[in-house]
Amino acid sequence: MNTMTTTDTSQPPGRIDIGIGGMTCASCVLRVEKALKKQPGVSEATVNLATESARVLIEGGDAPASLARIKRAVRDAGYEPRSMDAIEEAAVVGWLGLPRDVLPVLIGIVLSAPLVLPMVGDLFGGHWMLPAWMQFVLATPVQFVLGARFYRAGWHALKARTGNMELLVAIGTTAAWALSVWLWWRAAAGDMPHLYFEASAVVITLVLLGKWLEARAKRQTTSAIRALQSLRPERAHLLPDGLVRTEITDVAVDELLPGDVVRVLPGERFAADGTVVQGSTQADESMLTGEAMPVPKEVGDGVTGGSLNGEGAVEVKVRAIGAHSVLAQIIALVQDAQAGKAPVQRLVDQVAAVFVPVVLVIALLTMLGWLWTGTPMEEALIHAVAVLVIACPCALGLATPAAIMAGTGVAAKHGILIKDAQALEIAHKVDTVAFDKTGTLTEGHPRLLLIEAAPGVDEVSVLQTAAALQAQSAHPLARAVLDAAHARSLAVAPDAAQDVQAVSGRGSQGTVQGTRLSLGSLRWMAQLGIDLGPLAARAQALQQQGSTVSVLASQAAGGTGWSPLALLAFGDEPKVGAAAAIAELRAAGMRLFMVSGDNQGAALAMATRLGLRAADGEVIAEVLPGDKAAVVSRLKQGGHVVVMVGDGVNDAPALAVADVGMAMSHSQGGSSDVAMHAAGITLMRGDPLMVAAALDISRRTVSKIRQNLFWAFAYNVAGIPLAALGFLSPVVAGAAMALSSVSVVSNALLLKRWKPPQRRAPGPMP
Incomplete structure (x- = not known):
């Protein structure tokens, strides 16, 4: 399908x-x-x-x-x-x-069963052979009506000067049917020759049965796509715009436009990607991210179309629709992976190109060999028919794509999107994992860790003053100050500061309650000629511990000089599970590296908390954004296979250079979209533990591909000689051929039971 x-x-x-x-x-x-x-x-x-x-x-x-x-x-x-x-x-x-493809199977079973019955009777000493004319009447519709598809496809193959499975089945079963008619026509009146009508009819029925079972199994491999597509709601409750629409209108989701506001009731699915503008709720995003726990959603939070609304009614402003939505991009990524070919498939294509002609030659040599030994013509022909039937290359064509479909499907269910089959096949060889630090191993949102006030200065007053100065800024450090003020329930008026100016790369200046203030980096304070006095030693110590240090200073009346009020130390926090992910990958024998643009002190401090070994060169700090790709190239030297894990725009070149790029998606989209397009694998949750899970499903999928190819080749390597030597009848050969395809697809479907490995608690830090 x-x-x-x-x-x-x-x-x-x-x-x-x-x-x-x-x-x-x-x-x-x-x-x-x-x-x-x-x-x-x-x-x-x-x-x-x-x-x-x-x-x-x-x-x-x-x-x-x-x-x-x-x-x-x-x-x-x-x-x-x-x-x-x-x-x-x-x-x-x-x-x-009933499914259409099962009807020919049922008819074939009804017509073939009486032909097989005498074979069963022989096992118990009975002789229930049907008259020749009755065998002819039962077998002929199976051969030329149910088997018409084999003749049509075989004829097209001959016109194209190639061969296929249908050609082998058509030649083999026609030979068995024609031989039976010949023996019946030559038999003397009253004689009952041994006929082979049951071979032709049963082989066709078995092939049809095998194709039906195979089709059923293949439909299960696409269940992940169908499950994702079913997440799309059909209708949305569109709120009035106050102009054309004066009341809530139910519209098709396809009619929504960016900027529309829709109401989502409890238990409904979000119709499109958007932002909550009124109300609060929880969203079940498990089908998109693999995260089982509901995610709280407040005003200003983003929601993803297709996720399930919890207990609260909310109003959502539409941000993205159609092909630009997260759900559509997920479906497209999974479809791209399932539509592509893995590199190993090239071997299968090369074999398939010569397989059928070689089998035809082997069947001819089988018949000539048996004739040379003095075997009767009919028996030699039946051995050749068995070779033709068992050699059908169905399983070869299914071995790789069935495993890829099952593997990419179950990975998507758990929030791992594999962009193409090549990334899947390469990922199992990875021996080196390089992490971007900020936003990948850490939260990416700096926090105000402490305030070191100057003697005689109140810490709470410093925080309130700094928050007032930063109230209009969107800088991450400014947001950290405001978050700390809100956590202490300090009132911060948006207009508490006047004449605020942002100084690029340094900080900001403004006036709060008549006092001129500067808040910025130590380097800027030095340029302003500010003497930190007793705070200088503390600032140096905080920097060595990995903190980013800012200084709040006030200007004396008349602008005669500056005095430091306090040090503000900022720091990022490691993600929950980051240390456990490092420990798990280390236990799997991976080389580990953290690539960061931070100063050496900050990078080393975070590495210690994560369990990375700086002494072994696992910390690469002070790397400019444009140099990350060069770092990855160096890590690849010596034949190492490198996966780069990142989340931002500046990670995209490194993701593209790595053997496998893994992008961590943010729930809000944004800059990570660039990383997603550059990466071969996208992790829909910002959870470092998913890196090991992605490598695990890659290894298991490649293992299934190899198992399938082994069995597909093994059926033919073992079956063709056995048939040529006369150990397999056409009926048994047909059953084995049908079983080969079903077994390959069924083996691939075992991947659907995969779950991310159980997490181990990280061991003691080295």
């Missing part, structure tokens, strides 16, 4: 996603890709057997005309261009409410 429609208006320009019906094996994938790449303007075409879809990149040209040519190319190759809606309907709606 494909996950995209051919008419999706949200698709990026130059990209076409289209569903393809009728593909059954790796050879089909190869043929469709070749047909698409021959079309004018097509720069790249990737076909996915598990999603039954193709992604085509177009360079310029007329998009509608390109889509028409692509559809025609798919049809000329022998397959059916489809939209997602058509595939969904075909999968679930049919005669008597």
